[in-house]
Amino acid sequence: MALQKESTVIGFIGLGVMGKSMASHLLKHGYRLRVFTRTKEKAEELLQLGAVWKETVAELAREADVILTMVGYPKDVESIYLDHDGILANAKPGTYVIDMTTSTPALAEKIYQAALAKGIHALDAPVSGGDIGAKEARLTIMVGGDEEVFQTVKPILEIMGKNIILQGKAGAGQHTKMCNQIAIASNMLGVCEAINYARNAGLDPATVLKSIEAGAAGSWSLSNLAPRMIAHNYEPGFYIKHFIKDMGIALDAAKNMGIMAPGLELALSLYQEMEKMGEDNSGTQALIKWYSNK
Known part of the structure; x- marks a missing residue:
């Protein structure tokens, strides 16, 4: 109807x-x-x-x-x-x-x-x-x-x-969202590491981004969150605290299914460190700060 x-x-x-x-x-x-x-x-x-x-x-x-x-x-x-x-x-x-x-x-x-x-x-x-x-x-x-x-x-x-x-x-939508968050989790590490690498190599990260976002490395996070990282804009489009929640749900579900998710485990551990740094209400792109502090 x-x-x-x-x-x-x-x-x-x-x-x-x-x-x-x-x-x-x-x-x-x-x-x-x-x-x-x-x-x-x-x-x-x-x-x-x-x-x-x-x-x-x-x-x-x-x-x-x-x-x-x-x-x-x-x-x-x-x-x-x-x-x-x-x-x-x-x-x-x-x-x-x-x-x-x-x-x-x-x-x-x-x-x-x-x-x-x-x-x-x-x-x-x-x-x-x-x-x-x-x-x-x-x-x-x-x-x-x-x-x-x-x-x-x-x-x-x-x-x-x-x-x-x-x-x-019922539940299939949430399982699909877990697949989405798992894919994003490891990708965010790659985006942060690429920006951090560019800076330490003496390159302009914004110019580097113009090259790599159009190639095989392209992703939503690279195109939408990397510019915020470069501009030091950590306002939340999606909160770190909520991403931690999502990754926890996905990891629990993966363990219940008996499957491994090492990339997810690593990403969750780094975001939990960000939470301890008081960044839980920052946007997920603030993970770049973890690399900057090392």
């Missing part, structure tokens, strides 16, 4: 670095939006654009036909969805709930089953693309859940992203 824009109320929970931009695109496309986040000040810009503030998760859940969540950690996801004052206890049957947080595959499956028992449709749909992808509405969205549910809400997801793929059953 298609969702009619004129009658569909969307609830959005979590208005951080990425969530705020994602929610703004829904408003601009004419959807009626209800929002909740722990710090109301983060919602002010959206409220000025026409979003309606809700005091609690439960209040938002009771009013929305589609609920999107983009919060920090699996414990936040579990609380928001499964507590007695959370989404599933208060949403009406037939509601579509889409968790876009990077969380654990096991929790995604748990939420799916709990939602199913209440006649609620659940998808796990973590994203990649950082603050730039969120602002420009070109996120990659990795989805787990039922085909029919996916097709129903896909027009809404297409407002926020460009590369949107149903990967399989």
